[in-house]
Amino acid sequence: MQFLNLAAEEKLNPLIPHTAEIVVGVIAFTLLYLTLRKFVTPMFEKAFTERTNAIQGGIERAEKAQLEAQRALAQYTEQLAKAQAEAQVLREDARVQGAAIIDDLRTKAQEEAARITATAHASIEAERQQAITSLRTEVGALAVELASKIVGESLDDAARQSRVVDRFLEDLEKSK
Amino acid sequence: MRDLLRSGTGGGFVPPSSSDFELPPIFGDNAYTTKPIFLVFFSVILISVFFILASRKAAVVPSKLQFAGESVYGFVRNELAKDVIGHDFLRFVPYLFTLFTFILVNNVFGIVPLLQFPTMSRISFPYVLALTVYLVFHYVGIRKQGALKYFKEIMFMPGVPKAAYILITPLEILTFFVVRPLTLALRLFANMFAGHLLLLVFILGGEHLLQGVIGLKLISPFAFAVGIVLTFFEFMVQVLQAYIFTLLAALYIAGALADEH
Numbered sequence: 265m266q267f268l269n270l271a272a273e274e275k276l277n278p279l280i281p282h283t284a285e286i287v288v289g290v291i292a293f294t295l296l297y298l299t300l301r302k303f304v305t306p307m308f309e310k311a312f313t314e315r316t317n318a319i320q321g322g323i324e325r326a327e328k329a330q331l332e333a334q335r336a337l338a339q340y341t342e343q344l345a346k347a348q349a350e351a352q353v354l355r356e357d358a359r360v361q362g363a364a365i366i367d368d369l370r371t372k373a374q375e376e377a378a379r380i381t382a383t384a385h386a387s388i389e390a391e392r393q394q395a396i397t398s399l400r401t402e403v404g405a406l407a408v409e410l411a412s413k414i415v416g417e418s419l420d421d422a423a424r425q426s427r428v429v430d431r432f433l434e435d436l437e438k439s440k
Numbered sequence: 441m442r443d444l445l446r447s448g449t450g451g452g453f454v455p456p457s458s459s460d461f462e463l464p465p466i467f468g469d470n471a472y473t474t475k476p477i478f479l480v481f482f483s484v485i486l487i488s489v490f491f492i493l494a495s496r497k498a499a500v501v502p503s504k505l506q507f508a509g510e511s512v513y514g515f516v517r518n519e520l521a522k523d524v525i526g527h528d529f530l531r532f533v534p535y536l537f538t539l540f541t542f543i544l545v546n547n548v549f550g551i552v553p554l555l556q557f558p559t560m561s562r563i564s565f566p567y568v569l570a571l572t573v574y575l576v577f578h579y580v581g582i583r584k585q586g587a588l589k590y591f592k593e594i595m596f597m598p599g600v601p602k603a604a605y606i607l608i609t610p611l612e613i614l615t616f617f618v619v620r621p622l623t624l625a626l627r628l629f630a631n632m633f634a635g636h637l638l639l640l641v642f643i644l645g646g647e648h649l650l651q652g653v654i655g656l657k658l659i660s661p662f663a664f665a666v667g668i669v670l671t672f673f674e675f676m677v678q679v680l681q682a683y684i685f686t687l688l689a690a691l692y693i694a695g696a697l698a699d700e701h
Contacts, residue, residue: 278458278563278633279626284471285564292480293568296542299488301534307495308513309530314500 404429453648456640461561461633476562479555483545491541516540516686524690525697532693535576539569540686543628547678550636551671558678561632563625570625573689578616581696590696624688631681635674642667 408425467473494509502510516537521529543560550558560566581590594616595609646663649656 278461278561278629281564281567282471282562284474285476285562286568288472288477288480289565289568292484293538293542293572296484296487297535297538299484300491300538300541303488304491304495304509305513305534305537307498308510308517309533311495311498311500311502311506311510312514314498318500 400429400433404433407432453645456637456644458633460640461636463557475557476559476565479549479557479559480546480565482555483542483549483559487541487545512541513537520683520686520690524687525694528697532576532690535572536686536690539573539689540682543569543685544679544682547632547682548675550632550639550678551674558632558636560628560681561636563629566625566629569628569685570621573624573692574621576689577692577696580693584697620688620692624685628681628685631677635670635677639667639670639674642670 463475546559649660
């Protein structure tokens with residue numbers, strides 16, 4: 265007040281404060297400080313904290329997801345490798361088994377073939393023997409009959425007859 | 441120049457002086473109703489309303505208003521408080537934030553049309569603000585280190601040869617108890633005072649030139665143009681001074697908190 269009155273009369277030293285302004289300055293600054301501290305800064309801090317949390321949470325979630333994905337990938341790779349190995353084993357087994365089966369079949373077939381050949385040989389031999397015997401009998405009889413007809417000599421005696429036939433046949437074979 | 445002006449108008453140009461800062465009370469002779477006082481209260485309401493509206497929702501994804509408020513708050517919090525004070529800075533943020541916004545808005549009043557008076561060119565307000573800084577940083581220092589150790593370290597800086605105390609101790613006492621608060625207040629006051637005076641010179645001068653003869657009328661636009669350029673310059677100074685004041689306050693608090701000065 266006192267300074268203001270002076271101001272009207274004379275130029276004042278601007279470095280001299282006014283009582284009213286000091287009082288108002290203190291009140292205004294205190295008021296503003298209390299208001300901002302009570303209503304504003306806690307809210308801004310809250311927003312900052314929440315934002316930080318949100319970002320951090322997001323990063324953590326992403327990291328977790330990535331870890332999970334990596335784990336899954338490793339698992340799949342391992343499973344794939346295992347499956348491939350298994351398939352390899354199975355193929356090898358199949359190949360071995362197939363070879364064994366083929367071997368087996370071949371052996372069996374060879375045996376069968378051998379058996380069939382043997383049977384055929386035996387049967388041919390038997391038939392041949394039979395044919396020989398039958399031929400021998402029939403040819404003998406025919407020959408004797410023919411001879412007897414030609415010679416007119418009856419060769420009734422069976423023993424002799426057979427002897428004659430044998431001799432004839434032996435001669436026949438020798439002359440061959 | 442002055443003779444020319446005088447001859448042009450016959451009245452004579454009265455250059456702006458410190459008496460231009462002594463505004464009369466608006467209502468009667470009540471000293472509490474001057475323009476600066478209204479401006480200070482207006483700034484308190486303006487800042488409070490703006491920041492309460494901006495911070496009310498405190499959303500993770502901010503609106504434009506919240507973003508604007510947060511930018512200012514974040515600037516004071518991170519660039520000033522956090523970077524300067526470091527550990528345990530959070531409890532000083534409301535104070536520094538109040539300082540910065542209060543000074544900034546009151547400074548900028550100097551170039552806001554119609555208001556056009558920087559409240560901080562009234563020395564009382566910078567004195568009050570400097571006083572709060574003074575109280576805060578000494579209080580913080582005493583609380584942190586104990587009164588004895590705090591004053592001892594101010595007066596007898598550790599790591600200095602004993603003989604040097606003759607020179608250093610008075611200087612340190614002067615620095616901590618007189619120079620710091622005084623320069624803080626005077627720097628702010630003088631910048632605002634000088635800036636406003638400069639604007640007054642060019643704007644009132646330009647106005648005065650308009651009343652002169654035709655030749656002087658032609659010069660008048662240049663005076664106004666310089667006044668407008670200076671207005672932009674003033675804006676820069678006003679923001680800068682708000683920043684410097686807050687920065688120094690933070691530095692003094694940081695110094696008081698530190699174990700060694």
